[in-house]
Amino acid sequence: MTLFVSLKEAIAANVFDGDVVALEGFTHLIPYAAGHEIIRQQRQDLTLIRMTPDLIYDQLIGMGCVKKMIFSWGGNPGVGSLRRFRDAYEKSWPHKLEIEEHSHAAMANAYEAGAAGLPCAVFRGYLGAGLAEVNPNIRFIECPFTGERLASVPSIRPDVTIIHAQKANRKGDVLIEGIVGVQKEAVLAAKRAIVTVEEIVDNFDDVHPNACVLPNWTLKAVVQVPGGAHPSYAKGYYERDNAFYKAWDPIASEREGFQAWMQENVLNQGPEVFASRVAFTQAQK
Template sequence: MSKVTSMKQAISTAISDGDSVYLAGFTHLIPFAAGHEIIRQEYTDLEVVRATPDLIYDQMIAAGCVGKVTFSWAGNPGVGSLRAFRRAIEDGVPNPIELEEYTHFGLVMRLYAGAVGLPFVPLKTFSGSDLPAENDNIRSVQSPFGDEEVYAVPPLNPDVAVVRGQRADENGNVHLWGIPGEHKEAALASDTVILSVEEIVDESVIRSDPNRTLVTADDIDYIVEEPYGSHPSYAQGYYDRDNDAYLNWDEVSQTHESTQEWLDEWVYSVADRDEYIRKLSSDRLLDLQTGNAYSEPINMGEN
C-alpha cells in the first residue's frame, strides 16, 4: 500500500491527543504546514518537542494544542521572544504549559540515545549550567574508567515525528541537503514518522546520489508532497527564508486576541497548504525564489 497521502490524513491517523510530537528542522525545512494542520484539527495536551522551538510552536501554543514543551532555547530567531510561549508560562493563556529544558546538544543526544537504543548518553555540555538543578532528567554519573563525573540524559522516543526533506521517492527514501539538523535522529527515535517533501521524484533520482539520502524508506510511515511546506522558514535550493513573516509575527502576537485573529486568517480559514500559498502574493513568492548554485557533479562509478 502506498505511503503517499495528504497532510490532513497523515496527521489525523498518526497523532492522538496527549502524544509527544517532534517537528524536526534546524533553521530550514521546519514543518510549518504540519503544525498548521495540527492546529486545524484542534489537538490538545500535546507534548511538543524540538530543538529551538520558534514560530510554529508559538502558534501551536496560542491555539491551545500544547500541554508541555520539551526544548532547547526558544525564541523568534533574530527578532526576540516568543510572545505566546511567554503568555502561557507567565499567565496561563490560553492554558498553562509545562517546560523541560536542555541545551541543543543535550536534547539531540536524547534523540540519539532513543534512535540507537541506549539507556542513557554521557556528555559534558551541562558543566557549569543551572539546568541540572531544574531538570530531573539531567543527572551526574561517574565515569567507569576513572574519577571524572559527567552528566547523562535518558533516551527520547517521541510518539510521532514530522521530518522534511527536499525530495523523496514514493517509498520514502529522502534526499536532504543544507543543514541536516536533527532530522535523522528524530526519524530513527520516533514510533511513527511523517515525511513531508517539496517534491516526490523517481527512485532513480534518489539512487543517483545515495550519500544524500539522510533517512530511508524503512523509517517512514507517511509521505506528503507539499511544496512550500516549510514557509516562512526555507528549503535550501527551493526558496529563501521569509524574514518579513518573522518580523510580522512579533507584531501580530503581541496580544492573545491579535494572535487568534492571525490564526483565524492563516490557519483555520484555509483548507490546506495549497490554499495558504495561494493567499500569499505572487510578488512575495517571487522574492523568495533562490538563485542557482549547483554543486560539482561526481562520478559514482558503475559496476
C-alpha cells in the same frame, strides 16, 4: 510500510491527543504545514520537543494544543521572544504550560540515544551550569572506567516525529539536503514518522555530498506539500521569508490579534496556501 497520503490523512492517522511530538528542523526545512494541520485537527495535551522551537511552536501553544515543551532554546530568530509561549508559561493562557529546558548538546545526544534505542544519553556537559538545579532530568554519573563525572539525560523517543524535506522517490525514500540538524536521529528515535516534501520524483539526481537519505522503512507517511516549510527555507526551492518573522512579533503580541490571524490564515486555509505564499514571497524579491 510508507504510505503516500494527504496531509490531513497523515496527521489524523499518526498524531493523537496526549502524544509526544517532535517537529524538527534547524532554521531550515521546518514543517510548518504539518504543524498547521495539527492545529486544524485540534489536537490537545501534546508534549512538544524541539531543539529550537520558533514560530510554529508559538502558534501551537497559543492555540491550546500543548501541555509541555522540551527544548534547548526558544525564540523568534533575529527578532525576540515567542509571545504566545511567554503568555502561556507566565500567565497560563490559554492554559498552563510546563517546560523542560536543556542545552543543545543534551538535546542532540538525547535524540541520538533515542535513535539507538538507549534509555539515556551520557556526555560531557553542564559543568558549572545552573540548569541542573531546575531540571530534575539532568543528572550526573561517574564513568565506571575513568571515574570522570559525566552528565546524563533521558533519551528522546517521540510518539511521532514530523520533518520537512526536499524530495521523496516513488518508493518512499526521502532526500534531505542542506542543514540537516537532528532530523535523521529524530525520525529513527520515533515510533512513527511523517515527512512532508516539496516534490515526489522518480530518482535522486545530482545529490549534494552532505545529503541525508531516509529509507522508506523508517517512515509511516510521506506527503507532498510544496512550500510546506514556509516561512523557513528549503535549499534549492525557496529562501527564508525574513519579513514574515519580523511581522510575527506584532501579530502574536496580543491575544485577540493572534486569534484573528490564526483563524484567517490557518483554520480557514489548507496546505495549498503554502505554495501560494512562497510564490508571492519569491515574486517580491
